[in-house]
Amino acid sequence: MNTIHRTFIRIAWISCAIVVSAAAARAETQVRVTVDRSTIWTADFQTPAAVVDSGTMLTVVAERKDWYEVLVPETTDPARAAQHGFIFKSFVTKSTVAAPRAETDSSRFGVAGFAQFGYSRFAAQNSFQAILGHPGGGIYGGGGEVRLGRGLFISASVDRFEQTGQRAIVADGQVFNVAVSDTIALTALAGTAGWRFANEHVTPYFGGGLGQLHYRETSGFADPGEDVDSRFRSYHVLGGVEVRNGWVATAFEAEYSRVPDAIGFGGASAAFHESDLGGFVGRVKVLVGR
């Protein structure tokens, strides 16, 4: 295990620690009602959701022209508590005083399942280029996510990559393929812990975690034992934004992973002195759940 590897693991753990500690320091936009008996309207602007007095603190979740979209306070009709409503901006002033946090969709307990697809550019890009003709390729997979409240979430996912190219000889950095098929299949299992920033519709998040990479390489005319079938520990950090619309959300995510000392002992990877099966991944996730 080299120094970079150790550093990376530390970064992964530190990011998790930051996620946990950030929960305590979290702050939200608050407004103070300045006019007695101000009405908070429902989304149709026909029905009052609540009537509040001066001094009431409201949590803003969005803005719409002259209106703030706020959480209906619990002090009013309990049936409408935590629902969204609209209050005229002239009836409130922004408050700089941190208020007790009101829960949002993203900070409450929730469960979601997701499908994901994207593109992986491998750290061993020369090796993949030699065999497959390009340094990465498409991936697909899915998983589940659990929001534990207070912005914390954990997720488990699986990604799959499989492409077929040609075996090769690398000489003086040049690649010559030999017209024998070579199929590389990667299955990445990952567990992630992270933090979601409270926001009703566009929610940034980041996280990190560990996983296991199943590497399988099969080729034409191979004898038993000549193919490769191995598993390796992986480490990753990721970040993204989630755009939610009710029960469905779409996330755009970037991930950096390391799978050290997985390759580089033979074949094209040895010729290029590349040993890491990790890399950068850009993916789109479609989540269903709250």
Add this chain to the structure above:
Amino acid sequence: MKVRRPSAAIAATAFAAGASLLIVASSRSISAQAESWTPPHRMLLTPERALAMIVASDRHLEYVPGEVLVRFRPGVSVAGQQRALTALRSRPAPAGLRWIGDTALVTDPVERDATILAVQLNAQPEVAEAEPNYLYRISNTPNDPGFMQRQWNLAALDMPRAWDINPGASDNLTVAVVDTGITAVTRSYSFLTWNGRTTQQVSVPYGISPDFSAARLVTPRDFVFWDGPVLDMHGHGTHVASTIGEDTNTSLAEAGIAYRVKLMPVKVCVGFWEVQFVMTATGYRGFVPTDSGGCATSEIVEGIRYAADNGAKVINLSLGGPEPSATLRDALNYAVGKGAFIAIAMGNEYEDGNPTEYPAAYAAEIDGVMSVGAVGPSLKRAYYSSTGPHIEISAPGGNDREGGATAMIWQATILRADSSPVTVLSPRFDRYAESAFEGTSMASPHVAGVAALIMSQGVTSPAVVEALIAKTALPLGAPDADTPGRNREYGYGLVQPRAALRGFGLAK
């Protein structure tokens, strides 16, 4: 009829007699005392050259007497060349020189010691380099045919599974066999020969080996005997070619490695019969030494350049000798520059002082040229296989000490009983049989055949072919400190066709 053959002493006498005859013989009209003979093609093997080869054989010279290869400095005019040549007693004219690329073959009928000629010319400011026209020899030990066919060599290389990947290479690829030739015509020619009592005109039949379809023999060229069809009067070239690409459709016992390639017969070596025919035509009465002949640098260089210029992508050189030749090294570089991979026999002199053999010694310094040592069925170095820091790869070459003829390399070639100088007066070269040979001459075509398979897989760079063969070799013995990854006995190890054809994956 038992025929007595000349000893070295008799041969020396014969040389003296032949030399006296040559003084009166015209090089333009080869005539005999008993019968006249008009060659059907322009003769390249002149009586002078044939006699020189006899002399070289008799005196164990490593060069053609009276011949030297000269490369003038760039920009030297004809007048400058003329001035440099005045250093020789015969004062040859530049117009009479035979040019091979930028090298001229100078023949001096006065001074026969080519080392003296080279020294005289190297002292001239116009001369960049001069060297004797060294003689290289094919190196093998043919055995009597008649044993059952045993191609242990192909099994040792796991050829059946290599052929699963690439069955016999591409028929668009040409492998040149620069050797004693591969007979490329089926017909008879009349020659004068000595029958032990008198000169006799005989009809000598030639035939294409039934294990080569005629369509596979392309652009044949004879640089040494005559300006006619290539004829193998020795069997060495055919045996080598059979290892590379004998037709293969039935069983392993009659297989060649790259059995679909085109074969380019390039004749640069002559043996007993060529010399005997030419000498008899001059009026020489007697047998020339049975080991007469050889391969002069001048013709080898011409053959290599011809092969490269005419599309050969693999060249096999199963020949060698102890003398270095810059001209030969340049020819190797020229061919590699043209995209040809070259396999060269390491030499069979291990028990004879193990001298460094050329051109094999140049292989280590040229990417795309490999020197090939020999192993027997045990995959241990054959007793004769030369060693040295320049050996790069090993292949089956046979080792009769491991099991007699069955441990040698069996391939189709001319039926030895039809043409053996020891037993035959009137030879024929139209019948073929599986015959056992051994030597690094036999190991080299294994690597040439594998190179052809690799090139058919799309690896076109000679240097990369070499790298692939080296990296996939089965290591034999521990690497030496001064030759990383290889040792002096086996090079990188035993060539592994299947592994080479499979190349490498991402992880291994």
